[in-house]
Amino acid sequence: MAKKIGVLLSGCGVFDGAEIHEAVLTLLFLDRAGASVVCMAPDMDQLHVINHLTQKEMDEKRNVLVESARIARGEIQDVASIGTDDIDALIIPGGFGAAKNLSDFAVNGPDATVHPDVARLLSEMADRAKPIGAVCIAPATLVCALGKKSPQVTIGNDMGTAAAIETMGGAHTVCSVDDICVDEKNRIITTPAYMLGPGIKDVAMGIEKLVDKVLSLC
Incomplete structure (x- = not known):
């Protein structure tokens, strides 16, 4: 039976949502491995909308779930409706949306808070020892939600972000782009x-x- 892997998106586009390359690569590798994918996102307004051509803020509103549906080709659910019985593992692609919409880490750094439905799902997954993957800046939101468990993560080698992660209770590991950091205890x-x-x-x-x-930990 195919493993059901949740993919938590945060919009559509690196500067205000999910990083599209990271999201699509995640979906590709899951599909190649024969996994069943459950895409999800919070039903909320984005923090703001960025013109990806000029990288300047635009005077409009967009919904995170609606924008994430672009990447998911319409097959997506509100994260509020997802529980740990629905998935065997969860992966969060990066992009600024992971730190602007799933949490407010991009604005508040180590004083950040996590979107309530995202925090609930991450806490429930961790409590049931179900694997969680996080890409790019997404580990900062993960640590913000699970800091009490002292998760070991990487965001590469950015010392400012690493320091914020450690302030929130995480342990940061320097890691190259072609490698992974594995926290065996917290999966x-x-x-x-x-x-x-x-x-x-x-x-x-x-x-x-x-x-x-x-997938190997499922």
């Missing part, structure tokens, strides 16, 4: 992806290893 797998880059072929190596490890 958490992380990879730097575009926190390091530089290109899609580079981030693909770490994401493929992350997906393989998550």
